[in-house]
Amino acid sequence: MSAIALTLGPVFFHWSPDRLSDFYRRIADEAPIDRVHVGEVVCGKRMPFSDPVWPEIIERLERAGKEVVLSTLAAPATVRERRSIEDLCGDERLVEINDVTALPSRSGKPFVTGPFLNVYNEASARFLIQRGATTICPPVELSLAAVGAMAGACREAEFEIFAFGRLPLALSGRCYHARIHGLHKDSCQFTCEKDPDGLAVDTLDDQQFLAINGVQTLSNQVQAFCPAPADLTSRGVRRIRLSPHTCDMIEVSRTYRALVDEAEDPKAARFILSCLDLPGTLVDGYAHAKPGWQATASI
Amino acid sequence: MTSGRMELVCPAGTPATLRAAVQAGADAVYCGFRDETNARNFPGLNFSGEELAEGVRFAHDHGSKVLVAINTFARVNDVGLWKKAADTAAECGANAIIAADIAVLDHVAKNHKQIRLHLSVQAAAATPEAIRFYADSFGIRRVVLPRVLSVQEIAALNRAIDVETEAFVFGGLCVMIEGRCYLSSYATGKSPNLNGVCSPPEMVSYDDEPNGTAARLSGFTIDRYEPGEPVGYPTLCKGKFKAGGKTSYLFEDPVTLNAGGMIAGLKAAGVTALKIEGRQRGKGYVTEVVRAFRKAVDAVEQGGDAIEIDRILAGQSEGSRQTAGAYSKKWR
Secondary structure, three states, X not given: OOOOEEEEOOOOOOOOHHHHHHHHHHHHHHOOOOEEEEOOOOOHHHHHHHHHHHHHHHHHHHHOOXXXXXXXXXXXXXXXXXXXXXXXXXXXXXXXXXXXXXHXXXXXXXXXXXXXXXXXXXXXXXXXXXXXXXXXXXXOOOOHHHHHHHXXXXXXXXXXXXXXXXXXXXXXXXXXXXXXOOOOHHXXXXXXXXXXXXXXXXXXXXXXXXXXXXXXXXXXXXXEOOOOHHHHHOOOEEEEEEOOOOOOHHHHHHHHHHHHOOOOOHHHHHHHHHOOOOOOOEEOOHXXXXXXXXXXXXX | OOOOOOEEEEEOOXXXXXXXXXXXXXXXXXXXXXXXXXXXXXXXXXXXXXXXXHHHHHHHHOOOEEEEEEOOOOOOOOHHHHHHHHHHHHHOOOOEEEEOOHHHHHHHHHXXXXXXEEEOXXXXXXXXXXXXXXXXXXXXXXEEOOOOOOHHHHHHHHHHOOOEEEEEEEEOOOOEOOOOOOHHHHHHOOOHHHHOOOOOHHHEEEEEEOOEEEEEEOOEEEEEEOXXXXXXXXXXXXXXXXXXXXXXXXXXXXXXXXXHHHHHHHHHOOOOEEEEOOOOOOHHHHHHHHHHHHHHHHHHHOOOOHHHHHHHXXXXXXXXEEEOHHHOHHHO
């Protein structure tokens, strides 16, 4: 058993029920991942599509020995969205909180704080740990040193670093997929489903820059932070989060498993990841306290 | 909820603008310290402890309040700097501290019970559950509303909570949910949450090229201007980008917020205070905008009609395009 566990974060994109079912079936059967997050976090309007398939997906994952975490919405607004959070918080499984809205109904029971919840320092972390936080995945803009400093000060919780996938950078009340198609959020026609990894946003000079996913803005580049395991364990960081994309996530998870088990070194792991069909180039700036788009390590 | 007179909350980036805002009719001014504890951490801006104490005296002598923004997220292993800022604000006799970070809120709630706590827009509390959590945990008395809610939603929210609400009515407009946007650090390494800055000036370049002037942030082209066309500041979310085969102001046009026409609606929705953005603005600007909004708010309080309010606020556009933002549901 490695000292570092692997987490598969929630799918940020509007995948069809069939795609979700197929994806998690493979994760259950083939991915060397310890913990799997399920549920919609970006847009409550998508929930009626995916809600029917979650029970079967959860059962399948649990039968395969995965720990399932129920992720909750990052920017709830409507009565229905708020009720969904309250319902999920009543579950006996671990729940991921991505907005303070969920805190009152989950306080006193174990939870994960996701990267949408602002935990920037040891005092905030401690406050949340006292209310039930057992795993803390801080905002993506924090460096490994900052996450490690929190982990060092709060040994009673597990700290997790966002290692793979397009970086979740912003949320809005406005839906950009709707806007780009001349529509409004309230009558959006779910055009985001056409972009299962998000829609690339380039600058006027064709620099790859960002990606949109409904109300969410992500990086165009793909975070591929491949630390030596000792860099994590020495700081008390005990979990790595991989964020789902349409590329071969089994291969991604195997690569990270090999990395944390020291079967591959960081350079080899980055090389394997770079060979996959990724939506953007590899970056890891945030982990090194640099601008997020920068790649500090060469392949 | 309130049935009283709406409070006009105005920006003060310097002691001079504080005095200008107070004299122009601000019910309250908000300001921050000269460091990364506040979300407008720009060179030449903000207050020392002594300047704040003097500003508080001046404001109180003229019947105005002072609210101190300590609304960034405290750096790990450095929370003391944020706590000290809160201690100084309390010692200076400020009327309220505006905070977002749980660590700062907790410190104020435990150590400065006499001072009001306002929840900063940076905390992005938009639901009754979130607001009640902050009220129950830290005794917040007011929440500055995230700029994602329509007037109808604000009315519903006010019916469900028992703390005051404050709504932005004029100035810069964030299109992303504030406090949860890392676009700036992605491009530049500096962000509102970490450093109190967005799209920082030291990362901006204007490059004259054959096809016009490119405004860049950290090397990323944010917009391009024809020769002779007025050049704008490359704020990341107001840039022109290519996506899905289209070139557009994808996130937001280069507009500013003007919800002057919604003052009556916001009052009816139960909003206690109206906020003007712009701590980076000079004395002249602040005087003019505060004076106009003072008249507009007074006119609304006296039952003035929409035409009268429009007439009072005409001329407050600085030639820029304006929007009522999320207050109007079709903005989404």
